[in-house]
Amino acid sequence: MTPNDGPPRARVGQAITRRIARGLPAALLALALLGAWEAYVDIGSVSPIVLPAPHEVAAEIWNNAGLLSANLELTAQEVGLGVLLALLLGFMLGVLIHLSPLLRRAVYPLAVGSQAVPIALIGVLLVFWWGFGVLPKLFVIVLICFFPVVVTTVDGLASVDPDQLKLLRTLGASRWQALRFGELPAALPAALSGARIALAVGVIGAYIAETSTATSGPYAGLGHQINADINALQTPRAYAAAVVLFVFAIACFYTLALAERVLAPWANRPRGEIR
């Protein structure tokens, strides 16, 4: 008998309490940081053009809900589509690198190097190729996000229990079957971690994409808005847009974590647990 056993209703109550207790540290830390920020600005240590107070930022979010949501919709589409493409590309590349030592030697250094490409440098080229729409932005997001997926997939595929592979071979499994029943399931948890990193990085990727490729139209995403606001000295509104991005990144991360738990519950099983 463990302490968790008991009548069902009590168990639900306990679960809720536990959940609240789990969220408490994050909430307390956020509140403490906000308080420190508010106090720092309120004692007049800095001009609001340089750093606005949290209450000012909150008011800007409230007053510009329409503008922020129009831009968030665009940025969210870019992040969603860009990260999805990055996951597909990263996962496929990871598997190919795992299967072919030649490809590993050829592609891996370039994939690492790709993370050092200054996006501002290639922004004009991307616009030259694909115009002023969403395509150049998607490319930037994919370029920034595919890398963690490749690395985690390659490491995950290599982490398979050698005995399991030996067993599969003894049973006469083909290379494909070994991959399908041995390596891929072993790689899944790591690959999913890569996906979570990609999604979190994808949000700043969208900011970089929107501020390094030219656009048309008044609504061009939160990143574009932040730079336009900085230029117009609307610092509180730039912070408001940044807060929206911040919350969006957190929401993306936990939504994916939740989806993982529902869609691939075995991926989250702690190692060493008996089936």
Added chain:
Amino acid sequence: MRAQSTARRAAASLLLTCICAAALSACGSKQDAVSAPATKPFTVMLDWFPNADHASLYTAIAHGYFSTVGLDVHPVVPTESAEPLKLLAAGKVDMAISYEPQLLLARDEGLKLVSIGALVQRPLTSIIALPSAHVHKVSDLAGKRVGTAGIAYQATELHTALRVAGVNPSSVTESDVGFNLVPAMLSGKVAATLGGYWNYEAIQLQQMHKNPVVIPIDHAGVPTYNELVLVVRAEEARTDGVDLRAFLQALTRGEQQVRANPAAAAALIVKANPSAEEKLQLASIEATLPATLPSEHSNPYGWQEPAAWATFGHWMFTQGLIHSDPNSAGLPPFTNEFLPGQGI
């Protein structure tokens, strides 16, 4: 059974007829659209986020002046100031709004571009300081820190201004603050900035009751130039003159409309750039109006003064910003031939 299949066949043939009819009518309507007076897509890359300097452009678009002359004008917003000329040279846009110094630099790099009109007659670039920095004239900058936007020719402008004021440029520390010129001054990190505009940053600071000291760069010893110019590919200037003339006619009507109703123009800027603040845009439009028309009133809107271009081009050459003097090599970097009433 048989009756049922006949009915089904009849229904199918009816459906097919409907689809054909719909397809035919669609063809018809497409033909109608083609026969209507067509406008030609014309992409203009701005120099920066939509702001008061683009009032005539957005007003001409909103009033349909461009479509009247057969142009469907689309403005696009760049991410940095050198981008418009690159994409123009690459054939991605039809026109770029840029700066006279930037155009001379691009031509020096071999880009075949030419300016066909001036959006603003004189430099907007200024030395700006807050009263607390005790900078009232250029010579007060000696020994102080100046924030710049990280643009090489603007640093050279600062050096010329300092030398004219009798200050050794090496006694002044320059810091690249990117586009955070105003925050750098407000936070006291720099005594003054060079790169802000007298019709924008200076007005922002004024509206914040900061009473800035503003020294336009052409009042500090740098030869005058057209801050904003309309640039096209040299080849198009030779072959597509009709469109360019039409564009400038429509833009001139836009500028007249801005003069008649600056408030409406400010509202159009805010519509194009929701980050812009209407009060600031209106003040900026009103402050800029005297600088949009040439000093010689018989010259049209957009006029580029040949003598001023020659002097400024020579200054860039003597400062080592460009390798050859624009006055001595090839076709001039600008032409007035497409302005209303010119070149006929």
